[in-house]
Amino acid sequence: MAKDKPSIPKGTRDFGPEEVAKRKYILNTIEKVFIKYGFMPIETPTMENLITLTGKYGDEGDKLLFKVLNSGDAFKDFTLEDIELILSQAKENEKNILKKEIQEKAKSQQPQIRNELVHQQSSKTLENIIIETKSSPERIADDVTKLMRKASEKGLRYDLTVPFARYVVMNRNEITFPFKRYQMQPVWRADRPQKGRYREFWQCDADVVGSDSLLHELDLINIYNEVFKCLGIAVEIKINNRKILAGIAEVVKGIEHLNTIAVAIDKLDKIGKDGVSKELTSLNFTEIEIATLFDIITIQGTEAEMLATLNIKLQNSTEGLIGIDELSFIFKQINAVSNQQINLKTDFSLARGLSYYTGCIFEVVATGGSLRSSIGGGGRYDNLTGNFGLDGVSGVGISFGLDRIYDVIDELKLFPETLSQGSSKVLICANDSIENIELASVLKILSKLRNEGIASEIYSEKINVKKPLEKPIKYASSKKIAFALIYTENESLKLKNLTSGFQEELTIEEIIERLKD
C-alpha cells in the first residue's frame, strides 16, 4: 500500500477536541433559541438528486455543485456509444482551441509564422476535425449532459433552503401549516477556497412556510438579536424590503428594471457608488435616473424619518408603499416583543442577490472584528416550493453561517474559557506499574467514580517508577484533566489538584463529593 503523506481536500478541515467543543457551543446556542421560538428540527440527506438541485442556484451555482458518481466504478457501465458522445464533445473543445490558435497566429503577419501555420494545418487540420465532428455543438452539449446523468445522478447539498422546499412538497399531506422548522447541517460548494470561505461549511436555518404574517419577521429578527447577544457578538441587523426596491425601480426607470437595480446595488459595498453608476450607465440608465436612485437609497435619519421621506418619494408606487407599511409595522412592534436593545437598521441599498425574495430581507454583519462579509441573512420568498409543484406557499427564513461566526468569535476571543472539551475530570495514577498493583481495587475506584457520573480514566501506560507521576501528569495536562487521583501500595488515595498542585489524602466518598458537579 502506498505510504503517501496524508492530506485532506482543499477547503475542508479536521476539527480537534477544542474546535469541536467551540463549534458545539455555537450550535447549541443557536438551537436553544430556535426551540424557544417554536421551531422544530428536520434533517435532509447529504446527497440530493441532481434534478432537485440543478437550475435552482443560477448558472454559477450549477458549476459549483459537487456531483457524486453513482458508484466506485460508475464508468464501467458506459457503452461504446456513450463514450463516443464524450469523444465528440472533446473534439469540439479541441476544435475551438485550434481555431483560436490559428486566429491568434494569423494576426501575426510574418511569413515565417504563416508557414509554420500551414505546416501545422497539414498534420491536424481544422477542416478534418470539423468533418469528424458530425453533431452541432448544441446537440453535443445535450448528449454529454445525458451521459453525465447516467454516471452521476446525485449531488451534495448546496444549501438548506432548496432541500427544505423539496421536503415540504414531499410531506405536504403530513405537515400542519404554518410549518416552522430549523435545520443545522453542512453544505458543500466547489468554490475557490479563501479566508472565511470553505468548501464544506455549516448553515443553521430557521424558516416558516405557509404563513404571510409579519409576526414571523418579528420573531426572526429577535432570533438574530438573541443569538448574537448570547454569543457576545455586537452586530448590525440590516433590513430592507423587496417591495420597496420594486417601488424604487418603478420611480427610477420602471418596475421591469427591479432585478437589474438589485444586482447593481448589491455590489455597492464592493465597487462603491462610482462602480455601480458605471454599471448602470452601461445598461442604458441615464444620469438623471442614476441620480434619482442614489438620492433614494442613501436617505438618512432615524428609522421614522427615513420611512417618512421614502413615503413621499414612492407616493406613486402602490407596491413601494406596501413595503413601507411592512417596515413600519416591524419597527413599531419590534420593541414590544424584545426588551433587549436591538441594532436594527433600515438600509434601502440592501438588495440580497437571490431573485426569489419578495418581501422583507435581512443581513447581519459583525460590527467588531475584521470580517466585513455577512454572518447571516435571509428574507421572505413567495413561491420557493413552486419549483416542486406546490404553488402559493409563502415563507420567510434566516440563516446563520456557523463557520464565519466561529471565526468572528475566535478573533474577538469571545469563547467562554470554561468550555468542556469532553475530557476526563480525573486521572487515576498508581505510584507503581500496573503489573505490580492490585488492579481490581483500582478498577473498583474507577467504577465508583463513573457511576457517579464523574468522567474519569486510568493512566494505562508504563511509568518511570522513580518518577511515577511524571508521565501521567504530562498526559493529564495535555488533555486539560483537572485532578489526579493517586493510588498507593497501601491502598490510600490522594487527590491532587493539577492547577494548584495541592494534594490531600481522602476517602473515595470524599473524593466523589469534591469532584461531583
Add this chain to the structure above:
Amino acid sequence: MAKDKPSIPKGTRDFGPEEVAKRKYILNTIEKVFIKYGFMPIETPTMENLITLTGKYGDEGDKLLFKVLNSGDAFKDFTLEDIELILSQAKENEKNILKKEIQEKAKSQQPQIRNELVHQQSSKTLENIIIETKSSPERIADDVTKLMRKASEKGLRYDLTVPFARYVVMNRNEITFPFKRYQMQPVWRADRPQKGRYREFWQCDADVVGSDSLLHELDLINIYNEVFKCLGIAVEIKINNRKILAGIAEVVKGIEHLNTIAVAIDKLDKIGKDGVSKELTSLNFTEIEIATLFDIITIQGTEAEMLATLNIKLQNSTEGLIGIDELSFIFKQINAVSNQQINLKTDFSLARGLSYYTGCIFEVVATGGSLRSSIGGGGRYDNLTGNFGLDGVSGVGISFGLDRIYDVIDELKLFPETLSQGSSKVLICANDSIENIELASVLKILSKLRNEGIASEIYSEKINVKKPLEKPIKYASSKKIAFALIYTENESLKLKNLTSGFQEELTIEEIIERLKD
C-alpha cells in the same frame, strides 16, 4: 423550471422532528458515556482524498465508494487524448461482451445459429475491434484510472476508522498518546439498499491509539454495556481474539491459513456449518482438518471451562496461548470495573471480516427484536496508521451503528415517551383576529415567557371568530404543544391544559410559574 415530482436518492432518508429527537436521544446517550470514559471528540471532513480511501476496504469496498466529481463541469477540462482513453476502455468492454456472446453461441451446435453468428461477425467482427484497440487491457485500465483521477479526486467518507488513522498521522506531533477519541458522523456506501442497510448512515466510534494496555479493552466492553443498559436494549457482547484464531489455524492446518479460516467461519451465521465445510473442502481442507476446526470453535461451557478446554487444544501454539491469556485477563477484571450485570460471551467462531484486527475482537447483537445482524463491533488493530507512514502504533476501537440501534429501539418501543421534539410549550391564542387586538400587549407576554426560557409562540394565522380556538388548537395538537394561553379583549389571560382541557384565569407571573421546568 421543471416541476418534477420531488424525491430523494435511494437508500437515503429525510428525518422529521420526531425522528431527529429520537436520533439525538441515542447520540446523546452514547456521547455521554464516551465522555465519562475519557474520550474526546474529533470531526473529519465529509470528503477525503481518494488516495486516502482507496485500497483500504478491499476491492469490494472500492466499488462501494461514492466518488465526487471535482466540480459541476468536471468533464469540460478533458482533452481529446483523455477521452480516447475512455473510448478504448469502452471498446475493451464491448470486445469482452462480444467474445462471451460468441463463446456462448459457439457452444450451441445447431447449424442455423452458427450461420447467424457468421452474419454477426461480418458486420462487427471481433478481429476489427481488437485491431482498433491498440493498448493492452492492463494499460487501458491504468489509463482510465489516471483519467478518472483527473475528474474525481475525492470520495465520501466510507467509515470513521481510516479518516481517524489519517488524522492521527497528520497530527502526530500535536497529539499526546494514548489518544482516546470519539467521533459520531455519517458515512456513505453505494451498497444495494435493503432493510437495515442504508446508503447514508451514522457511525459512533471510540478508539484508543498508542497503547497496547488491555485496560482499554475493558473500558470499551463497559462502554458497550453501559450504553445499551441506558437505552434499555438487552444485548449479547461476543468476544474473541484474533491470536486465538491464529492458534486455531496453527493447530488445524497452519498459521498461513488464518485469513482463509477467518473468512470462512465469519459466514457461519449465514450459511451454517455445512456451508462453511463445503467452502473449506473446496479450498483443500481435509475432513479431519475441518472436524478439528469445528471441534474447537464449538467448545461450550462457562467462560472458565471454555478457556481451560481451549488451553489444552492450543497448548502448542504460543500465539494462541497469548490470546487465551488476554481473554482470561478480561474475564477476570471485567467484574471489578463493572458493577452492572454484563452479558459478555466468548465465541471462538467470531472472526470479524476485516483483516486488520490483531487482538481482541467484539461484536454486539440485540437479543430481542427481529434484527439479527450486529449493532456494534470492533477490535484491536496493530498497524492501521502504517498505511499513512506511521508504524508501530497499536489501537483498539468500537463502533455503534446508530441507524440499526434506532430500528431496534423503535421495533421494541423503547423510546422514552417524554422525548422533546423541540416544540413550543405554550401557544398564545387571541380570541379575536390579530388585527383587532392590542398586538403590543400580546407580544409583551410572549417576550416575558421567552425571557424565562419557556418555548412559546403566537398563533399567526386568521381565525374563525365564531370558533376562535378551533384552528389554533388543531395546530397545537399537531405540534404536541401542551398548553394554550388565551388572551381576551379585556386583557385577561387563561391557561388551558390541552391534554386535560382544564383551564383557569391566571396572571402572567402565575403562568410563568406553572410552565417553568
